Amino acid sequence: MNKTNPISETTEAAQAAAAAAEASEVHAVEPGLTPDRPARRSHGFTWARHVVQLIMLCAYAAPLVALGWGLFGMYFGTGTEIAEEVVPSDLVFWGSLPSSQLFGINLLDPFAALQSIAASKQVASAMLWALPILIVFALVRGRAFCGWICPVNLVLEIVDWLRAKVGLRVYEMPIPRFVKPIAAVAILALSAITCIPLYEAINPIGALNRAVLFGSTLGVWTLVAIVVVELFFGHRVWCRSICPLGGMYQVLGTVGLLSVKIDHDACINCDHCKHVCICDPAILDDAVAGSADKVASGDCMLCGACVDTCPTKALKIGPATPGLKI
Numbered sequence: 039m040n041k042t043n044p045i046s047e048t049t050e051a052a053q054a055a056a057a058a059a060e061a062s063e064v065h066a067v068e069p070g071l072t073p074d075r076p077a078r079r080s081h082g083f084t085w086a087r088h089v090v091q092l093i094m095l096c097a098y099a100a101p102l103v104a105l106g107w108g109l110f111g112m113y114f115g116t117g118t119e120i121a122e123e124v125v126p127s128d129l130v131f132w133g134s135l136p137s138s139q140l141f142g143i144n145l146l147d148p149f150a151a152l153q154s155i156a157a158s159k160q161v162a163s164a165m166l167w168a169l170p171i172l173i174v175f176a177l178v179r180g181r182a183f184c185g186w187i188c189p190v191n192l193v194l195e196i197v198d199w200l201r202a203k204v205g206l207r208v209y210e211m212p213i214p215r216f217v218k219p220i221a222a223v224a225i226l227a228l229s230a231i232t233c234i235p236l237y238e239a240i241n242p243i244g245a246l247n248r249a250v251l252f253g254s255t256l257g258v259w260t261l262v263a264i265v266v267v268e269l270f271f272g273h274r275v276w277c278r279s280i281c282p283l284g285g286m287y288q289v290l291g292t293v294g295l296l297s298v299k300i301d302h303d304a305c306i307n308c309d310h311c312k313h314v315c316i317c318d319p320a321i322l323d324d325a326v327a328g329s330a331d332k333v334a335s336g337d338c339m340l341c342g343a344c345v346d347t348c349p350t351k352a353l354k355i356g357p358a359t360p361g362l363k364i
Contacts, residue, residue: 083342083355087185091192098134098251101126111253135189135247136238147244148172149222149283153235156226172290178340180291181317184277184284185339189246190261191277195316197268209272211279215318215337218278218285219364225282237282278318288364291336297358298333298344300325304352311344311353334361 099109105124126132131140136147144167151168155161175183184191201208225237238244238257242264245257264276277284307326312319317339324330345353 080346083346087341088192088195090186091189094135094187095189095247095250097131098138098247101129101132102251104129109250109253134244134251135187136241136244143167143170145171147283149225149286150235150238150241152226152286153229153237156230157233157235159230159233175287176290176293177295179294179296179338180287180289180336181284181339182291182294182296183287184281185316185341188243190242190264190281191316191339193246193261193265194268194274194277197265198273201269206269208268208270211318212272213275213279215278215288215320216364218281218288220285221280222282222285222289241283242276243283274316277316288337291338292362292364293360294336295357295360296340296355297361298322298325298338298340299331299354299356299358300333301352301354302328302331304350306350306352308349310347310349314343314347316341316343332358332361334363336361336364 102109105126107126127139131138133139133145136150138145146164146167148168148171151164154164229235229237240260241257242261245254245261248254248256249258267275305326305328309326311326312322315322317337318335321333321335321337322344325333340355342355345355
């Protein structure tokens, strides 16, 4: 008859329990979490982005409101002396998203500057006005503008929420994301041919900002069309695949010094990061597969959605060598 050693069995059971506890501590996964079950999101980066987007809108609106000029092209002034003597251009900051002024320094949308150069066939001072913005986003990550500043992105996140509430299903990636840089080059070529900065007439980014500040309708119909497509046809078609400004920042993003980095020991390959990516889930493939230690693609917006949703905290945003990958 074979006899078992109760002490040995107890030791083995204790070792197995310790190993299970260690694995649970390392991964810290929610009970029952599977690729089909959404992870509980912290929303930290999401709320931070929305706060920054609202602060930017308020910053542009503040000079007009402070002087009684009102918004949406309306005048709410009281006729006070300060309103008569001071204009927005006299203040520390004023303007709109495409063109503004800070401490007397002109700031211009870099893509608008490139169109002006193409249309005029000469390197004008417009490029100097765009350099501060180019330098900032080149150092950070080009498409951080799309994730943290662009008002169209904020509108489309509201559309995402609305579409989910009513249960509408749309295509996830109907147009390849590499179309964006091609669209940017095409716009510059057409601007050079026509001698007109064509995109500015339909630019939905400037349209939303100008509509709130000045009541302008220039480009508003482009924004309406984007919302309709987003609601009924495809997820983030404009931001992911068509926006020429996004295409320019996608190329610029290849030299950015901030990236989404991954801890491969903590990653459990649940793919929740891909499910929430508002850029293109494919940019996470190499990192999740273990062949890269960061998201190298310049298309990453640094929106932080993947970091928020990761159940094991395997993802974080931090300094990294440039990915040099579109």
